[in-house]
Amino acid sequence: MRKPIIAGNWKMNLTPVEGAALVEGIWKEIAGQDAVEAVVCPPFVDIPAVAAAIEKGSMSIGLGAQNMHWSESGAFTGEVSPTMLLALGVGYVIIGHSERRQLFGETDQGVNRKVGSAIDHGLVPIMCCGETLKQREAGQTEDVVTNQVKCGFFELPRDKAAASVIAYEPIWAIGTGKAATPADADEVCGLVRRTVGELYDDDLAEGMRVQYGGSVSPSNVDELMSMPNIDGALVGGASLKAPDFARLVKFS
Numbered sequence: 001m002r003k004p005i006i007a008g009n010w011k012m013n014l015t016p017v018e019g020a021a022l023v024e025g026i027w028k029e030i031a032g033q034d035a036v037e038a039v040v041c042p043p044f045v046d047i048p049a050v051a052a053a054i055e056k057g058s059m060s061i062g063l064g065a066q067n068m069h070w071s072e073s074g075a076f077t078g079e080v081s082p083t084m085l086l087a088l089g090v091g092y093v094i095i096g097h098s099e100r101r102q103l104f105g106e107t108d109q110g111v112n113r114k115v116g117s118a119i120d121h122g123l124v125p126i127m128c129c130g131e132t133l134k135q136r137e138a139g140q141t142e143d144v145v146t147n148q149v150k151c152g153f154f155e156l157p158r159d160k161a162a163a164s165v166i167a168y169e170p171i172w173a174i175g176t177g178k179a180a181t182p183a184d185a186d187e188v189c190g191l192v193r194r195t196v197g198e199l200y201d202d203d204l205a206e207g208m209r210v211q212y213g214g215s216v217s218p219s220n221v222d223e224l225m226s227m228p229n230i231d232g233a234l235v236g237g238a239s240l241k242a243p244d245f246a247r248l249v250k251f252s
């Protein structure tokens, strides 16, 4: 009953022309499928070109951004607002990726404001959580992830939260080629779901999609996606090659 969602986080890669070519290449391989929600999240400046390619090809591929500010406008140099994203046809937004938390000082409080604003504007937030290697080795995974989920949804009413996606991305698995084992990934995705159940209720938790992210590739996607608590993937490196990303969407 939870539709799988495979999202590509292109990070700071590809020009607008390259991005449009990538989405065209992906569509060639997945055209017609609707069992899985496929989403691409290009850099901001690539969004118009990718949106145009999606429209021209009548592709059923979702368009996401990698970040946004919570305000609609204002004196926030270098930021992009939810209304600007909506104007370009964006439907999803990654919030609180570990790279933004670690390299750009994003706080749980900022993540909470962004999640709330995304939902208020009708964007689907893909809220990221995940522990560092040090935290995992110290046995803190459960505390860290639970806390990030609770902070991300702090004081957000039930009807708003229901539209969200949560991505569990252990930081040690990102870009390392060392994905979490399906069992470990499933355990923490299950923890995320239980935490949502505690914040709201079981019904909402059962309906919410939880993705795993971190070195997802054509060679491990099938096993990861076979786990009961994993409803999708948030993918970096493998989302930049059309055949690889298409293979992820066509997991079996």
Ligand code: 13P
Binding pocket: 009, 097, 169, 173, 174, 175, 176, 177, 213, 214, 215, 216, 234, 235, 236, 237, 238
């Ligand atoms: P990789 O798939 O390159 O490990 O990146 C994961 C990620 O950070 C997606 O948001």
